[in-house]
Amino acid sequence: MKNKVWHKVVISTEEQYVGIYPTEMFDGIIVETKELDDKTLNGKMYLNRDEMELLITKMREMIDYVTG
Secondary structure (H helix, E strand, O other): OOOOOOOOOEOOOOOEEEEEEEEEOOOOOOEEEOOOOOOOOOOEEOHHHHHHHHHHHHHHHHHHHHOO
């Protein structure tokens, strides 16, 4: 495996942070949510490329449904 720079993206909303970063083996990504109130359960999703692409497709379908 080539050396890669560790890159993490954090999106802040009014109620939570969403972090997106690579798995340790750089074979997928981790999507982690953290609620700002520190009372709500936080979660992580581990996704490989196929799972990520399916999730993006389904999220687009759902946003088109709710906003269309």
